[in-house]
Amino acid sequence: MSLELKNVSRTFNGITAVKNISITAEPGEIIGLLGTSGCGKSTVLRAISGLDNDYDGEISINGNTKKEVHDTTGFIFQEPRLLPWLPVLDNVTFGLKGSRAEKVQRAKEYLESVGLSGKEQLYPRQLSGGMAQRVAIARALVTSPEILLLDEPFSALDAFTKMQLQDLLLDVWNTYQSTVVLVTHDIDEALYLCDRIIVLRGQPGVIDTELVIKEERPRARGSQEMAEYKRKILDRLDLNNAHSYTS
Amino acid sequence: MAKNQSELASVLVTSRGVKQKSVRVKKQYKGLQSIMLGSILPIVLITVWELLSRIGFFPSYQLPAPTVIFQTIVGMAQDGTLWGHIGITTYRVFAGFVLGTIAAVILGSLVGFYKKAEQLFDPMIQAFRSIPSLAWVPLFILWMGIGEPSKVTMIAVGVFFPIYLNIVSGILGVDRKLIEVGKMYGLSTFQLVRRIILPASLPSFLVGLRSGLGLGWMFVVAAELMGASQGLGFLLVVGQNMSQPETIIASIILFAIIGKLSDWVLKKVETRSLHWQDRLVK
Structure with missing residues (x-):
């Protein structure tokens, strides 16, 4: 369940996207990778997932440093990426092994936990964006991954669905205590979910700051403390110059 | 009361059945309509062709009826x-x-x-x-x-x-x-x-x-x-x-x-x- 990145860099056609990223995640920790667009957050996540194995440096998952997809890792993409020819139920059982009955039972449990019971036989074209993303979440969680990688999973959703799914994620995390790496550009989301926020900056992206959020969960959205943290992050990203407009 | 409820339920069921039936009839009707629409032109053409052949406008050794x-x-x-x-x-x-x-x-x-x-x-x-x-x-x-x-x-x-x-x-x-x-x-x-x-x-x-x-x-x-x-x-x-x-x-x-x-x-x-x-x- 341990995850460790040592000096991970990635170069695309001579252009370095991220440089010397070192992160150690405690088991069960939720880590946020935060940064502006193009700073290489997703690149780091893809390297961890094993979908991209042309990086330099070392990534060790439970001590295994092979550059490949590990079956202990789950990935929730920015888009639902459901297979359009399979109904919801078969999309969720897609990555499961074992007998059909077992798979169906597990899938039904998870569909219920994302609030989609009764929708098993629908096809992806019949789902709304939020429902499709919930199916994608169920599909990633149903294999009980020890490490869960999320690439801006809620960014395409409306504000209400987003909050709902964030709470859902925390619920699931409470039950399974997976180690989570969440890539996001939404500061509020990072503050609401993460134990630790790693701010990436620049081109090539490097780690700028690490922020440990000690608040107990469930956290109040938009509390005083959160606003304080948010100000700090915005400062680090040089985005907090609102006063220069007002003065 | 219970009887009333069950009656009500049966009414609901039958009304739903009627609705399904009417949907099906509507579908059939639509299918029939599209077939009819599609056959208008061929029928007109064939009729005109037949008439013109009969009156000898098309010579039968070139275009028979x-x-x-x-x-x-x-x-x-x-x-x-x-x-x-x-x-x-x-x-x-x-x-x-x-x-x-x-x-x-x-x-x-x-x-x-x-x-x-x-x-x-x-x-x-x-x-x-x-x-x-x-x-x-x-x-x-x-x-x-x-x-x-x-x-x-x-x-x-x-x-x-x-x-x-x-x-x-x-x-x-x-x-x-x-x-x-x-x-x-x-x-x-x-x-x-x-x-x-x-x-x-x-x-x-x-x-x-x-x-x-x-x-x-x-x-x-x-x-x-x-x-x-x-x-x-x-x-x-x-x-x-x-x-x-x-x-x-x-x-x-x-x-x-x-x-x-x-x-x-x-x-x-x-x-x-x-x-x-x-x-x-x-």
Whole structure:
């Protein structure tokens, strides 16, 4: 369940996207990778997932440093990426092994936990964006991954669905205590979910700051403390110059 | 109270049943309407044609009346020759179609999946494609005689190209994002092919099948014109040689009917297997 990145860099056609990223995640920790667009957050996540194995440096998952997809890792993409020819139920059982009955039972449990019971036989074209993303979440969680990688999973959703799914994620995390790496550009989301926020900056992206959020969960959205943290992050990203407009 | 409730429930159930029934009736009505709309033009054309033939506007040795053509078909059906002609033509198309499809699936998958196979085969296949397929006819006849093998090969060649091209482009066009999902679940190459690449390229494959079948019907005419003793294409030759336009037109109409029928079967298969597609419904 341990995850460790040592000096991970990635170069695309001579252009370095991220440089010397070192992160150690405690088991069960939720880590946020935060940064502006193009700073290489997703690149780091893809390297961890094993979908991209042309990086330099070392990534060790439970001590295994092979550059490949590990079956202990789950990935929730920015888009639902459901297979359009399979109904919801078969999309969720897609990555499961074992007998059909077992798979169906597990899938039904998870569909219920994302609030989609009764929708098993629908096809992806019949789902709304939020429902499709919930199916994608169920599909990633149903294999009980020890490490869960999320690439801006809620960014395409409306504000209400987003909050709902964030709470859902925390619920699931409470039950399974997976180690989570969440890539996001939404500061509020990072503050609401993460134990630790790693701010990436620049081109090539490097780690700028690490922020440990000690608040107990469930956290109040938009509390005083959160606003304080948010100000700090915005400062680090040089985005907090609102006063220069007002003065 | 309980009784009332159950009564209420039964009323609800029956009203729902009525609703479903009315929906079904509506659907049937809609289907009937579209059939009627589609048949207006043909009926008008045929009537006008029949009238003009009757008053002698079209000379009967050039364009006989629809009824005469219909009688020709019925006559052939009665003396039994019709079924032989239809049977042998359909058999030729079917055999050529199956052979062409098998070849296209094998080569198309190889070229789609393996870069090396693409480099090896694709340039040559593309070069062959630029030869008009009918140009092969004399060569095939020289090699295989005027019997069945040359005709079936000819049709297979025609069927091959659209299917091949569609398979290759279908496989190359599979969304990388879906393949990544498969990789994330640790699928092997074979599993990736079976569970993601094949279903994802199925739409394009079916388009290829349909256009391949269309070409198959085209090539069977060419093949039968070249030399045959039976078949719908042979009827065309007979009609020409014996100055019987009604035989020619009867043959054309029969081609249209079976061609349309075979395409309809494929279209049914297509809608069946692609019901998951998010398409525009008019």
